[in-house]
Amino acid sequence: MASSALTLSRHLDADGRLIAMPRRRAARLVVLSRCASLIEPGVDHSETDVNNRLRPVDDDVAMLRRYLVDEGLLVRRPPGIYRRPDDVPLPHE
Numbered sequence: 001m002a003s004s005a006l007t008l009s010r011h012l013d014a015d016g017r018l019i020a021m022p023r024r025r026a027a028r029l030v031v032l033s034r035c036a037s038l039i040e041p042g043v044d045h046s047e048t049d050v051n052n053r054l055r056p057v058d059d060d061v062a063m064l065r066r067y068l069v070d071e072g073l074l075v076r077r078p079p080g081i082y083r084r085p086d087d088v089p090l091p092h093e
Contacts, residue, residue: 004030018058021067029071035064036073042086050074050082 007030011022022028038053039045045053051061058064065082068074075083 007031008034012057016057021063028067032064032067032071032073036068036084039074039082039084041084043083045082045084047080047082 007022007027011019011027011031012034013019016034018031022031035054035057038057039050047065050065054061054064065074065076069076069082072088073084075085077083
């Protein structure tokens with residue numbers, strides 16, 4: 001498997017913007033862990049706050065939130081409260 005840095009360089013531009021979401025899950029997890037690292041763990045965040053933190057990576061923040069929740073890197077509770085679990089290590093850390 002390619003290194004995390006190589007995977008990020010293939011899917012993020014020099015400004016850290018998403019070029020394309022990787023199809024392979026392992027590579028996608030590297031990109032998603034980079035996104036999750038923008039969100040402070042163990043703290044409740046509003047959907048607006050999460051959107052603002054993810055927008056520098058891609059304007060489609062709903063897609064990023066959905067992937068992050070699906071992979072367990074973010075937990076969503078009604079009404080739109082998100083938390084990055086502090087007991088889930090990010091793959092690139």
